[in-house]
Amino acid sequence: MQGSVEDIEIDLLLEAIYQFYHYDFRHYARASIKRRLLQARDRMGFSSFSAMQEKLLHDPAMLPGLLNYLTVQVSEMFRDPSYFRALREKVVPHLKTYPSLKLWVAGCSNGEELYSLAILLREEGLNRRAMIYATDINPDALQAAEAGVYPLDQIRKFTENHQKSGARSSLSDYYTADYGRAVFDKRLRERVVFSDHSLVTDAVFAEMHLISCRNVLIYFDRELQDRAIGLFHESLARKGFLGLGSKESLRFSGQAAGFSDFVREEKIYQRRDLS
């Protein structure tokens, strides 16, 4: 089928963003990226994607704003509590057998998932031996993750989720309330490294024991998903764990053979080595 003018313009815009700024959205799931680009176009007041492209190529100051449309920063702490419960009950006992641990939260957004894991590790007595790598491509999100400050009105939901995850402490032990915001204890990020890393264009990390990458792969097309999953396979230690979002799975992936189901309902996999 021949693409509409709008679709051609979107292809060209994504190509321009890639060539000039090295952010590669060309193989993101199209329907959703198109929706978000339409939103950006209308709210930024452009009459067409071509007009938007012209401005973008000549005014780098426009990029961060556009990135906030192209990437989706929607998250919560202990999102899908049963996932965190499964980590706690099924994965932690294995993690306890290692003297030192490396964990990777890929696509950490504003840090909600990262702090959830950090709190879980503390509750399970693993925080001192664990390093966590928190990565994302959106600089604003990384900054927010590093700050660890959330609107107080989200805390009720976060607390409820935390409790359902099998909490051994109270969420309020980890933040102080301040002018309508919850400021999370900076000790939670003592052993966290934040960095800009793209699952599309960047290379492997070394020897991770657990990679948690939730609700990032759904934004990719098949080909990109396979690349990212290959990257995870290479970045995991032998028998390392990979956790995905509740609607993501390795079932249709070309990389499925490299993993076995560990907690199937929670999309937690374990690296398998064919030797």
Added chain:
Amino acid sequence: MTERPQAVVIGASAGAVQALLKVLPALPATYPIPILVVVHVPSDRDNALVGLFADKCLLKVKEAEEKEPALGGTIYFAPSDYHLLVEQDGTLSLSSDEPVHHSRPAIDVLFQSAADAWGEALAGIILTGANHDGAAGLRAIVEAGGAAIVEDPASAEMPAMPLAALASCPGAKRLGLESIHSYLLELVEK
């Protein structure tokens, strides 16, 4: 709609289950095109719709999965807490973007992407509901040349959503639930 239809999309909110029970169960198992449904459900509740309708329908009923092709003979429900979208090649996508009209899944998101993928070969149906979701999406379907059907607000359990859809698509067919069921049968007879 001039082309042979390739898919049906349905959006429903408050009162959805009763309404859908009049429209879907008796459709034959051989119904040749996919039916995609968004129902507003509270986000932290497990989506019980699939089980309920799987028991009652002749058609296969399942929760929509990421990247699967939309096939005939099947009713797909959007999972709770995710938007459901259709790609150009007729495969399904999920996203955890912001709620639209306070809802995730949102009807507008499904309808707009489906209009983009199937153009005039699409029928969109808005049923009972107490908000305005779906009005913009149905309009996108009309603009792409597809067919628009709205449950008659006079008999709908909650008229607000049908009324909003009619306001944005004045040319839409306004039908009672039994007629919507017959419409779906006729749609694929051509």
